[in-house]
Amino acid sequence: MNEEEKAAAPDDGDREFITESIRRLRSEREDMLFISFPGDEKSSGGCLAAGRGFFHINSHGGAEPCPVSAFSDINVKDTSLRAAIDSGLFAALRDGRILNEDHSGGCVLYEKKDQVEAIMKHLSV
Numbered sequence: 001m002n003e004e005e006k007a008a009a010p011d012d013g014d015r016e017f018i019t020e021s022i023r024r025l026r027s028e029r030e031d032m033l034f035i036s037f038p039g040d041e042k043s044s045g046g047c048l049a050a051g052r053g054f055f056h057i058n059s060h061g062g063a064e065p066c067p068v069s070a071f072s073d074i075n076v077k078d079t080s081l082r083a084a085i086d087s088g089l090f091a092a093l094r095d096g097r098i099l100n101e102d103h104s105g106g107c108v109l110y111e112k113k114d115q116v117e118a119i120m121k122h123l124s125v
């Protein structure tokens with residue numbers, strides 16, 4: 001992570017603010033479902049990206065692990081959602097230890113961007 005990225009990333013105070021805001025919204029609006037990411041990973045046993053809990057489809061059809069991890073090796077214009085969830089990238093991320101690694105409440109795939117890029121390179125995408 002370079003200095004510019006570090007400056008833009010939420011710090012502990014920002015994370016506490018988000019956590020408290022989500023807690024307040026959940027108590028005020030019990031009829032609604034609020035999902036916070038980054039934020040809910042700790043209480044969910046780790047990162048929920050890459051089909052572990054959800055995945056993201058970008059505006060071009062690329063299936064990405066998460067909106068904040070813009071890597072894709074498969075396009076839903078060419079395949080089914082079931083095939084997309086079993087893509088090489090998603091499978092490698094789920095099979096590896098990255099998603100379950102302890103982290104400080106930030107984004108594990110952002111922090112481990114080099115490892116994600118290495119997987120993409122190995123897949124030759």
Ligand code: SF4
Binds near residue numbers: 069
């Ligand atoms: S990729 Fe980052 S923001 Fe997305 S679910 Fe995983 S840890 Fe959270």
